[in-house]
Amino acid sequence: MITQDPSPAQQTAAPPGPPWTQESLRALAAGHGFDDVRVTSAAPHPEAGRIFRAWIERERHGEMRWLESDPDRRATPQHHISDARAILTLAVNHYRVAAPLVAGEGRVARYAAGEDYHRVLDRGMQAMIVDLQRSDPHGMYRYYVDYGPVLERAFAERAGLGFIGRSANLIHPRFGTYVFLATIITNAPLPLTPRSPGTCGQCRRCLEVCPTGALTSPYEIDARLCISYLTIENRGPIPRHLRPLIGHWLFGCDLCQEVCPYNARLPEGQHPRLARSRIAGTALDIPSILSIRTARDFSARFSRSPLRRAKREGLLRNAAVVAGNLRQAPLVPALVQALQDASPLVRGHVVWALAQCGEVAALRAHRERETDLFVISELDAVGG
Numbered sequence: 001m002i003t004q005d006p007s008p009a010q011q012t013a014a015p016p017g018p019p020w021t022q023e024s025l026r027a028l029a030a031g032h033g034f035d036d037v038r039v040t041s042a043a044p045h046p047e048a049g050r051i052f053r054a055w056i057e058r059e060r061h062g063e064m065r066w067l068e069s070d071p072d073r074r075a076t077p078q079h080h081i082s083d084a085r086a087i088l089t090l091a092v093n094h095y096r097v098a099a100p101l102v103a104g105e106g107r108v109a110r111y112a113a114g115e116d117y118h119r120v121l122d123r124g125m126q127a128m129i130v131d132l133q134r135s136d137p138h139g140m141y142r143y144y145v146d147y148g149p150v151l152e153r154a155f156a157e158r159a160g161l162g163f164i165g166r167s168a169n170l171i172h173p174r175f176g177t178y179v180f181l182a183t184i185i186t187n188a189p190l191p192l193t194p195r196s197p198g199t200c201g202q203c204r205r206c207l208e209v210c211p212t213g214a215l216t217s218p219y220e221i222d223a224r225l226c227i228s229y230l231t232i233e234n235r236g237p238i239p240r241h242l243r244p245l246i247g248h249w250l251f252g253c254d255l256c257q258e259v260c261p262y263n264a265r266l267p268e269g270q271h272p273r274l275a276r277s278r279i280a281g282t283a284l285d286i287p288s289i290l291s292i293r294t295a296r297d298f299s300a301r302f303s304r305s306p307l308r309r310a311k312r313e314g315l316l317r318n319a320a321v322v323a324g325n326l327r328q329a330p331l332v333p334a335l336v337q338a339l340q341d342a343s344p345l346v347r348g349h350v351v352w353a354l355a356q357c358g359e360v361a362a363l364r365a366h367r368e369r370e371t372d373l374f375v376i377s378e379l380d381a382v383g384g
């Protein structure tokens with residue numbers, strides 16, 4: 001988080017009135033790459049805070065311990081700026097048509113196909129704040145995208161950026177669920193926008209399609225079951241019973257979005273830096289991932305991509321699981337090679353994948369030299 005605070009001398013002067021209208025704010029946001037902007041008051045959001053705390057208390061966040069600290073802060077803008085008056089919620093359409101998968105490839109969620117959106121959206125907000133401060137130098141602004149202790153969906157919904165769907169995603173009336181959200185909290189007076197109507201009606205397609213049943217009830221996800229969590233945030237082994245359900249998802253998952261009727265006919269994102277950028281793309285070759293041997297090689301390939309979050313070990317773990325699900329003979333040599341990987345986490349998942357492919361002989365040979373207890377437990381589980 002970076003803050004833009006006025007100097008003490010500026011703090012004593014009386015702030016001028018707000019010059020912004022909804023139209024001029026929209027034009028300003030568009031000039032910095034945002035597809036939409038809405039404004040809600042900085043009043044706390046006790047209902048969202050209550051839902052969030054209950055979610056944490058029921059351990060739905062799994063190992064994302066960083067979500068536990070200071071839950072009230074997420075629903076209370078005054079914890080960010082003591083005299084906060086408004087919250088700008090911004091959206092960037094990141095929809096893109098996914099490349100067809102060819103043999104040996106795993107799927108990357110659309111949001112992660114290009115450059116890391118955190119830094120791109122951060123820059124957009126920084127530039128926007130400079131413009132806002134030009135007309136009101138006394139305003140304080142704090143901005144976040146994703147990483148901040150702010151309930152971004154809840155405030156975006158209250159600002160009228162869209163409505164919360166049963167998949168827990170915010171559904172924008174024009175861009176569906178495929179939007180990045182970004183949030184600016186300020187003490188500057190800005191024109192508020194009304195809530196946006198919208199409902200899922202009787203539709204439950206997202207709940208029905210989720211192979212792991214992560215949407216345990218409408219609007220609520222159990223992250224411990226969500227493929228997005230399992231392949232991105234989870235640092236340890238993927239539970240054995242969930243591995244077959246991950247299918248071809250190498251990083252993240254778009255299933256609950258792909259079936260959403262609001263996503264049926266979407267324009268592709270036009271952000272000047274995100275739309276054309278392609279680092280991972282939406283499909284990645286599994287053998288090429290399994291052959292990344294060092295953190296340096298991983299970094300050379302993915303340091304500017306959201307895939308960086310999984311780290312080398314996590315991505316290779318996922319690649320092994322996808323290979324085990326694909327069961328394609330040409331993937332076997334890459335898996336056998338990866339049995340030599342330095343990481344027990346990777347080796348353990350490779351054991352599972354080779355067993356899925358029926359390659360028991362390779363596992364028996366490997367058993368002789370394996371010393372790690374986790375990998376040995378994986379060998380035991382598959383009778384290798």
Ligand code: B12
Pocket residue numbers: 047048049051052055064109110111145146147148149150151152153154157164167168169170171176177178179180181182219220221223226228229232233251252253254256
């Ligand atoms: C932790 C996290 C995850 C976790 C948990 C997801 C979850 N549903 O909670 C995991 C790793 C699983 C995850 C996955 C994804 N994430 Co995520 N994630 C976050 C993060 C950092 C915090 C979310 C959080 O606090 N969750 C706890 C729950 C309780 O809160 P919540 O879902 O925000 O719900 C609140 C409101 O919706 C409201 N609410 C709840 N129920 C209801 C019901 C009604 C009727 C109403 C009106 C309101 C309401 O109260 C809740 C609590 O305040 C946010 C960024 C942020 N700072 O907010 C991004 C964020 C939510 N993720 C995002 C994205 C893009 C994704 C994925 C699509 C990525 C992918 N393709 O793999 C998936 C979608 C999975 C899903 N269906 O939710 C976007 C959401 C965009 C959107 N259109 O909604 C965000 C906002 C990041 C960003 N800045 O763009 N994510």
